[in-house]
Amino acid sequence: MxxxxxxxxxxxxxxxxxxxxxxxxxxxxxxxxxxxxxxxxxxxxxxxxxxxxxxxxxxxxxxxxxxxxxxxxxxxxxxxxxxxxxxxxxxxxxxxxxxxxxxxxxxxxxxxxxxxxxxxxxxxxxxxxxxxxxxxxVQTELRRRYASLSDGEKEVMKLAVSGLLNKQIAAQLGLSEVTIKMRRGQVMRKMRADSFADLVRFYHRIDGSEEDVIELK
Known part of the structure; x- marks a missing residue:
């Protein structure tokens, strides 16, 4: 029909x-x-x-x-x-x-x-x-946002959501803490996360370990 x-x-x-x-x-x-x-x-x-x-x-x-x-x-x-x-x-x-x-x-x-x-x-x-x-x-949009991150920003995001502090991430990557703070800020902006809790949820939604309903802005 x-x-x-x-x-x-x-x-x-x-x-x-x-x-x-x-x-x-x-x-x-x-x-x-x-x-x-x-x-x-x-x-x-x-x-x-x-x-x-x-x-x-x-x-x-x-x-x-x-x-x-x-x-x-x-x-x-x-x-x-x-x-x-x-x-x-x-x-x-x-x-x-x-x-x-x-x-x-x-x-x-x-x-x-x-x-x-x-x-x-x-x-x-x-x-x-x-x-x-x-x-x-939601999944498609989150993957689009994630793809906009640089490799360095993705690395910082992964370590941050695992619970590491900025100084711990800096030590692990061999970078300054200032650089890590800048990259985290870029990650928050590009992922359009209002809070770190949002960022964690977004990350786990992207990797398939989170299935909660998420409303995006």
Whole structure:
């Protein structure tokens, strides 16, 4: 389905189900709560579609001709496509649901399910995807700031966040304490850190050891 440019950032819910009546009913349900939907009869059809850069989630049928929903979940993971998935099925079982959830699914609903349960799962999926997208933007910006540092500034930053004092860093690098102070000041400015605590959080976010929500200025 075509997506208007004005809607590029509004959330979208993808529905992949080989049952046309299910696709149509879910599209009507989503429209009733103000969410746009894009529906597909198969994983292949979904994969070949153009998808806008917007918060999204995927409502995926488990049993379909050809590639199953669980197989498609694995395929998306291998392709590096990170997407919140809500499984729906008329023939679910516990091992199947456990496998889906372990692989990162938001929910696993057995037909017939309450519309509100699906709506709740979709809202949860969209919230997760929005948080993921924000975290990725933060990571990209922090890496951009870090790349602007000179090699010497990066070295000082690494030693400073490890807990060393300026005089200890100076001794380790064979530089004057004045030089270390200047480099620390440049690091704070280029990383746009309001405090040393911010700098520590930024550094650990860059190296992947910190996953807390960070708001950047």
């Amino acid at each position: 075509a997506v208007d440019a004005q809607e590029a950032e509004s959330p979208i819910v993808y529905v992949v189900d080989d049952d046309q009546s299910i696709r149509e009913s879910l599209e009507d349900l989503l429209a009733s709560i103000g969410l746009r939907a894009a529906t597909f009869a198969s994983p292949k059809e979904f994969s070949q579609s153009e998808r806008p850069d917007a918060p999204s989630c995927l409502v995926l049928d488990v049993r379909m001709p050809g590639v199953s929903g669980l197989e498609f979940q694995e395929e998306l993971t291998r392709s590096g496509i990170r997407m919140s998935i809500i499984f729906i099925t008329a023939h679910g079982d516990v091992p199947m649901s456990v496998k889906a959830m372990k692989a990162g699914a938001v929910d696993f609903l057995t037909k017939p399910f309450r519309e509100q349960d699906l709506v709740d799962a979709i809202q949860n999926g969209l919230a997760r995807d929005l948080a993921r997208r924000r975290a990725e933007r």
